[in-house]
Amino acid sequence: MTQTAPEATLVLVKPDGVRRNLIGEVIGRIERKGYIVTDLKMLTPSRELLTAHYEEHVDKPFFAPLLEFMMSGPVVAIRVEGNRVIEGFRSLAGETNPTIARPGTIRGDLGRDWGSAAVENVVHGSDSTLSAERELGLWFPAE
Ligand code: IDP
Numbered sequence: 001m002t003q004t005a006p007e008a009t010l011v012l013v014k015p016d017g018v019r020r021n022l023i024g025e026v027i028g029r030i031e032r033k034g035y036i037v038t039d040l041k042m043l044t045p046s047r048e049l050l051t052a053h054y055e056e057h058v059d060k061p062f063f064a065p066l067l068e069f070m071m072s073g074p075v076v077a078i079r080v081e082g083n084r085v086i087e088g089f090r091s092l093a094g095e096t097n098p099t100i101a102r103p104g105t106i107r108g109d110l111g112r113d114w115g116s117a118a119v120e121n122v123v124h125g126s127d128s129t130l131s132a133e134r135e136l137g138l139w140f141p142a143e
């Protein structure tokens, strides 16, 4: 039986998740689902990295607060592998807005509206093959 190489996605534990000591909780859910962590690092991202990462949102009204939030402390960047992991992690993460994200999801169980200008929702996950490749290249550049 032939098998294709597993898909990879970029997961970020955002600054709110790190501040609230949820790194292990997020990684635990990824691992219990059966996906494989293949690379990981902690860093406080630069404005340049975040501008490239969130390029599709540069013209949105929430872009400036989003960058301030994402630069407000360390994040954990994780490369995760598995068949259909891009879609699978988005499903684990739940909807963008943590107020209405379904219970059972990371954002639904662990997030809420804290009244900040940027939506704080614990995690990021790539939304397509193209963005996963682009984002993994930004956060885990080849040496
Ligand atoms: P996603 O993270 O679920 O893919 P996107 O629409 O790509 O959601 O937005 C990127 C990030 O920007 C969100 O995760 C959230 O932190 C923030 N964000 C999205 N929409 C808003 C908004 O309307 N106001 C403030 N922040 C937002």
Ligand code: MG
Residues within 6 Å of the ligand: 127
């Ligand atoms: Mg997105």
